[in-house]
Amino acid sequence: MSKTKLILVGGFLAAGKTTMLNALAGRLSGRGFTVGLITNDQAADLVDTAILTCTGVEVREVSGSCFCCNFPGFMKAVESLIDAGCDLIVAEPVGSCTDLSATILQPVKDMFADLDLAPLTVLVDPVRLKEALELVPSLTHPDALYIVKRQLEEADRILLNKADTLTAAQVEEELGLLKQNFSAPAAAVSALQGDGVDAWLDEILSGGSAGAHITEVDYDRYAHGEAVLGWLNAAIELTGSADTDWNAFAEKLLASLRDAFRADNAEIGHVKLSLTCGDRAVLGNVGAIGGQVNMRGETGVKGASAVMTLNARVQMSPEALQKAVEAILPETASAFGVSASIKNLKCLMPGRPNPTYRYQTVI
Numbered sequence: 310m311s312k313t314k315l316i317l318v319g320g321f322l323a324a325g326k327t328t329m330l331n332a333l334a335g336r337l338s339g340r341g342f343t344v345g346l347i348t349n350d351q352a353a354d355l356v357d358t359a360i361l362t363c364t365g366v367e368v369r370e371v372s373g374s375c376f377c378c379n380f381p382g383f384m385k386a387v388e389s390l391i392d393a394g395c396d397l398i399v400a401e402p403v404g405s406c407t408d409l410s411a412t413i414l415q416p417v418k419d420m421f422a423d424l425d426l427a428p429l430t431v432l433v434d435p436v437r438l439k440e441a442l443e444l445v446p447s448l449t450h451p452d453a454l455y456i457v458k459r460q461l462e463e464a465d466r467i468l469l470n471k472a473d474t475l476t477a478a479q480v481e482e483e484l485g486l487l488k489q490n491f492s493a494p495a496a497a498v499s500a501l502q503g504d505g506v507d508a509w510l511d512e513i514l515s516g517g518s519a520g521a522h523i524t525e526v527d528y529d530r531y532a533h534g535e536a537v538l539g540w541l542n543a544a545i546e547l548t549g550s551a552d553t554d555w556n557a558f559a560e561k562l563l564a565s566l567r568d569a570f571r572a573d574n575a576e577i578g579h580v581k582l583s584l585t586c587g588d589r590a591v592l593g594n595v596g597a598i599g600g601q602v603n604m605r606g607e608t609g610v611k612g613a614s615a616v617m618t619l620n621a622r623v624q625m626s627p628e629a630l631q632k633a634v635e636a637i638l639p640e641t642a643s644a645f646g647v648s649a650s651i652k653n654l655k656c657l658m659p660g661r662p663n664p665t666y667r668y669q670t671v672i
């Protein structure tokens with residue numbers, strides 16, 4: 310029996326991991342694989358899971374802890390996908406996680422010989438790369454940028470994502486920066502439009518070492534880089550009228566949240582939502598206080614009620630983040646004649662990373 314392939318796609322918050330998994334589901338199914346996807350978060354009610362479930366492939370969510378701090382939970386998700394018939398699994402670790410080579414890849418190689426582990430691929434956003442290398446000013450905390458650098462250092466492959474937003478000269482410049490600063494081979498891709506994705510897949514599916522480097526990580530800086538972010542997941546029921554415009558509502562809510570965080574100078578890791586009205590879905594995302602609101606999913610979504618999942622990772626205390634959401638949600642709702650009822654809300658500061666395993670040497 311051939312081994313099950315396992316691909317980890319890492320990268321900081323909003324680098325484009327979920328967009329990549331979304332693109333991979335169709336591509337890999339087209340190549341004859343039975344694909345399974347795994348999402349990961351510190352709490353339940355994850356927008357990424359809602360997005361990826363729409364691909365129609367099997368999805369598992371590991372929530373309540375990152376993969377590295379809950380290795381058994383991660384392996385349980387892998388085994389459950391294998392039991393469901395999957396022969397290729399793609400997993401997205403939490404964006405603020407690093408040290409995956411020591412905490413996930415080495416233990417998998419050591420203890421799960423029946424898995425065929427692909428090279429660790431790390432996505433990076435072009436702006437975030439320049440911030441991490443201190444080439445442009447940044448509101449992102451230096452300890453959060455420390456995590457971005459460690460992610461790139463431990464990668465087996467680096468993908469400069471969002472190449473569709475860059476000119477050819479800018480792509481060359483960014484690839485040059487990656488080459489100067491990190492050892493892994495780098496290529497430019499657009500997870501959103503597909504450019505470069507098949508070439509990268511051909512390469513990682515044909516072999517190559519996985520977890521070739523273990524990088525030095527200062528766990529105090531790493532823990533602080535995570536702790537500067539407030540982390541909010543909420544499930545919300547919305548009641549309007551037959552002609553409530555849910556696309557406009559979602560866009561306005563994201564814009565109002567972004568404006569409130571901007572007024573506080575609190576940089577956004579990401580703020581995203583999925584809203585379903587009957588069998589129709591609206592998706593939205595904003596990745597920086599200076600950024601645009603991006604809307605995806607269906608248009609013209611109207612109806613009397615909807616269910617929304619909201620996720621926000623913002624550089625502020627969990628208390629302040631929760632307060633902001635609890636103020637802006639009813640304000641936006643009332644402007645649309647909607648009543649909003651929060652069914653579940655978790656707001657936290659990620660705890661100190663305490664990995665199940667941490668290998669010192671490459672297996």
Ligand SMILES: Nc1nc2c(ncn2[C@@H]2O[C@H](COP(=O)(O)OP(=O)(O)O)[C@@H](O)[C@H]2O)c(=O)[nH]1
Binds near residue numbers: 473474603
């Ligand atoms: N222009 C462009 N935007 C992208 C690309 N990949 C992701 N994005 C956008 O970046 C934002 C964050 O993407 P997401 O996949 O949720 O990132 P994650 O946090 O790493 O999972 C979303 O608004 C995506 O639409 C890309 O290749 N090009």
Ligand SMILES: [Mg+2]
Binds near residue numbers: 326327328357401
């Ligand atoms: Mg994601």
